[in-house]
Every structure is written in structure tokens, then in C-alpha cells.
Amino acid sequence: MRLYKKQIIGSTGKIRSRREAEKAVVALRGLINVDVGNPQTICDLDAHYRVRELTLEKKAFGTIDTHRLLFKRYIGPRWGHLRLSAVRTVEVEEWLYSLPLAPASKAKLRGLLSVLYNHAIRHEWFTFNPISRVKTSQKRLRDKDVLTPDEFQQLVQLLSVRDRAMVLLIGSTGLRRSEMITLTWSDINVRTMEVNVLRSCVRNRIGKTKTESSCRPVPLHPLVLNALLEWREQSPYPTELDFLFPSVQLKGSRPLSPDSILEKSIRPALAKIGVVGKQIGWHSCRHSLATNLRFLGVDIKVAQELIRHSSCRATLDVYTRAVDQQKREASLKIIELMLSLEIKKFQHPRRS
Template sequence: MSVKEVNGGYVIDFTLNHERFRETIPAPHNKTAAKRVEEQEAIYKMAISLNDKAIASRFPNSKIIQKAFDSGCNYTIHDYSNIWFKQKQRNWSHTTIRGYTQKYNSYIQPNWGHLKLTDFKASMFDEWASESLLSGKSINETRNVLSQIFKRAYFDGVIESNPVERIERYKQENIEPKPFNQSEIRRILKALQPPYKEFYQFAFYTGLRTGELLGLRWEDVDIENHVAHIRVNITSGKEKSPKTAGSIRTVELHDLAIQALRSIKSSIFYDSKRVFIDPKTMNEYKYADGLRKYVWKPTLEKLKVPYRYPYQCRHTYASMMLSQGKNPMWVAKQLGHSDWGMIRKVYGRWINQTL
């Protein structure tokens, strides 16, 4: 028996995994108390054997439980990922949650989720990265998620340092924009039927992000003063505020963007709320993937125009404006950047160039 009577109660005394555990439980000497202490001992053994913190949490003041679970770090990376997600996700956008979840489920959990936080070494990540076929950008994004999990544990005092800080960021290849030239733009717009023509004409001549195009409301548009106020964004079917403070902005509208708005407003595709609606359902767009698959891509294939994602409309607008001598800071504000550093980095060769 590992439960014995002593003055004033019972002693639980057992050895498990070559480690001795001992604790005195104050209780009267009777059959009911003795049975309760024996059951408590059995639960202790189960919790320790299974490393189950949920079971152990039933006895937070137990010396045995404290010794078994509080001496050193018993949290796995998966344990703390759940803690981190629960604490932080309220501040994240739907897109951020989806991105973090994808990186964690695809790369972190299967490789290191089972490890205790203290067993993870920076070299483990580097070894994985050296064999991975992922881009430098994806590897760095995975590193960022892993680092935030460890940072949460470090701030909580669970670990003494964040090992991910010792992992160097991987080189990312900058993919240069491939804007459409004026001939391509004219051919594409000529081939498109309303209201797709107006949608992409507005995209080419405003540089709005796809979600901003889908979310644009007539209340945000001032045709007479040639401006649009960007206040909402459609992401994964949900209306959200733009991602950053700089993205909430007022943009000056090109004459051809105004032309597209007037054409929509005088057509059968006019809707009182959204500027652009799906002509098949006459409802607002929730997603843009159908536009890309069934309108954009077939049109480029038919015209034999080298395929680029619709996001290149944004790059086309930026390169056009810079080539026409527009101030880079003005272009940055039009696109929703807080400064022109990104403009210089991404579009530098189009500044004062001829498209």
C-alpha cells in the first residue's frame, strides 16, 4: 500500500518513472476518508503517467502535482499554441487567423508540435528549412508564427528565452511587378462585357485592392469631386475595416475610373449599395475567385495576353502614375501605404520612366 495512516491524516507515497512522490493529506481516520485518499492517489498516478494537465488541474495545491508538473516546463509547443491563439485571436483579422492556422497546421504542428518548449532547438527549424521546397517568404512566415508562440511562453515566464530569435530570416526573392501595357489594357477592356469591363477599368485606373473593389459602396463615392473614400474591405466573404490605418483613405479618381462609375450607374447593373455586383445573381460579391476563373483568365487566354493575376491591375496603376511623373508619396497614399518606402522598393524602375 502506498497510502498509510499517520497522525492527523494519511501519507501518499509512491514511485513512478523512477521518481518518488510523497504528500501528507490531512483527514480523519475512517473508511470514507481512506477511500477518498486512495482514489486521489490513483488520479495522481494517472495524471503523471499520461502527462495530463487537465486531470492534474483538479488538485492545484497538491505537492505531488506541483512537483510533477511545475518543476521545469511540461508544456509542448502544441499546448502553448492553443494558449497563444486563444489569447490573441480577438485582435486578428479573419485573414490573419486563416494564415496563421494554415502555417501552424501544415508545418509547425506536424514537425514540432509534440516537443516540449524547452526541447526545441533553433537547429531543428534550420534543418527543416534546408530540406523544404517552400519559398523564403513562406519559411519566414512559418518562423514568425513559431516565434510568437515562444514569445507568449517567454512573457508568461514559462521559458527563459525564445529560441526562435536565434533563427536567421531566410532570403526572400522580390518578385518584380509585371504591369500591363496600354495596348494590353485597351484589348482587355474591349473584350470584356459590362459590368466586368467597368470593374476592371476601375481596377486599372485606381489601383484598389481586390477586397476594396468588392466592398466599394456608392455612399463612399463622390463622382462630382472625383474622389472615393475607402472605408470597407471584403475578405473571405466578410465585410471588414481595411487592414491598416493607412488603408483607410480618400483616393483621387482618374477620368477613366469616373467613366466606369457613370457607366455602371446608368446601366441595369446599378445597385443602391455596392458599386460592383455579380450580374449573374444581381447580388453583391462575397469572393473574387469566380471573377478570376470565369472572366479574367478566359479573356486573357482568348486574347493571347500573357497571364497575370488580377492584382497586377494594382501594379499597373502604380507604374502608370509613376511613369507619368506623379509624386511617389502621392502614389503611396493612393495605394494605401503609410510612406513611399514600398513604392521605391517595388516600383523604383518606373519612377520617371515611360511605360
């Protein structure tokens, strides 16, 4: 491995004082006495992080797979060859801004780089995290589409027994699609009318749920429970250890593909009832549930427990949005409060 005895930190045009020079070498001081086997580049650091932290014992499979994909496609080609001290905050910001990605994806890339530098700091190979000051936006490019109660009711009336049971289940409980497809009949507690969420399927791999908060029983409405039991009577795989929604082609050994049901059954049914211009997927049912809970005035803590978020903030910021009627009513009330006299004049204009 090549050892550097000196390194240029910048030109006199950029560094004009001793104080600025000292600030520029802060990052280098943490690397003066590093051992030969310690990570020198971003690629070296990522390799060490994968071995020590990115394991199935510590991370979910989806997290591991996403990390590897983002590093291979974006971070590695641009930053992998650079030494840890060569990465600059502003350069990372400019790079993220130039990428043709959604704000949320850019935030994930920033988070991944930050995690790597925190790993280096934890092992005392570096003294500060240059990514901590990188500015990114997670603002959505568009609001998430949801189904109104009327649209949801019309949809379930057009579906088969199996698809109706799926939509009623996910629409009334807020289950993630990865959680729904791994349910077995043993997870349905008929006596207590609850469904136990114990596992999930990400990229065809069955494993743990997304978070610890996800492993909570979810209540079932009698109507939803009856729809599930009706489907169980027709299902070719109705035993306790069988999947609720198994793949017939794979003889029940694996759950069916939810994307296939979405394309072949649910979206055509939505088109029949006139739902156009909305991007509806399985996760839309989760957003719809949270929005409807807010419309009904359900306490935010109760909504959090039902949707199984780790915190109320996620329930408020991500999964709820103001309903048009609520916004209109709020607007009317504030105008009535602030401009009561003007409203009276408007309602009873003077006759000329």
C-alpha cells in the same frame, strides 16, 4: 501532467566545457519554477496564444485564419509535441529549407513561431526567443508580372461595361480585390470624385481593411467615374446600399466572385490582344499602378499615399520595379559619363 526532475541537454561530444554547458541550460532556467497550468509544449503555447491574442478584437480575420492553417498543416505536426526548450535554431532552419514552399511562405512560418515565443517571453514563461536567429530568405522566385499602359488600354476596349468598370477602377486606384468587391454605391462620392475604402472581404467574410492606412479615400479620374456611373445605369442593384459588383445569382446579397470574372472575361481578353506568358491577376493591377507611377517620376510619398501603404519601404521594395526603358536610358547615361572618349571613337572610327 508529467513533471521532469532531470533532462539531458547534450552529450560530452557536443558540450565540451562548462561554459558551453551553462549556455545550453539558459533556456531551461526560465522553466524551473513554472506553474503546472503554464504551457509546456509548442501546442500548449499556441492554444494560450489563440485565446489571449488571436481574437477578432485584436487581429483581422485573414490573420487568424492564416495562423490556424499554417500551424495545423506545418508547425503542429513537426514541433507541436516538443517542449519550449527543445526547439533549436539550426533545426528550425534545416526544416524550413526542406519544405517545398516559396521563400515568402517559409518566412511566414518563421514569423509565426517567433510570435509564439515572444508571447511566452511576454508572460515570463521563457527567457529568450530561439527563432530570432533563424535565417530565411524572402526573395521572390520570379518578378511580378505587370501590364504595360498599351496592354491595359487594349484590354479595357474588349470588356463589357461591368468588367470594364472593374478593371478601370482597380487599375487606376490600386485597390485590393478584397476592397473592390465590398464597395457599395454609397462609398462613391460623386461630388469630390473619391471612393471611400471602409471594408474588405477575405475568404467570403466581410470585415475591416488590411491596415489602418487602407482606410483612406482614393481619388477617381472623371473617366473612371463615368465608367462606374454607366455601369450603375445597367446594374440590377443600383441603390446606395447595394454592392458595386453584386452577385446576380445571390440576388445582390453578396458581391460577385472576382476569380470567376478573371477566368471567364479578363484572361481570355488578354489572350486575344497577345498577352501570353504573364501571370496576370487582380493584384497585378496594383503592381502595374506602382510601376507606372515610378515611370512618371511621381514622388514616393505621393505613391505611398495613393496605394495606401503603411510605409514608403513597402512601396519601393515590393510594388515597384525598374522599367526596361528606364534601365536602358540609365545604362546609356553612365557609359556616356565614364567612357565619353571611347564613344567618340566608336561613332567616328578612323579610316585605314
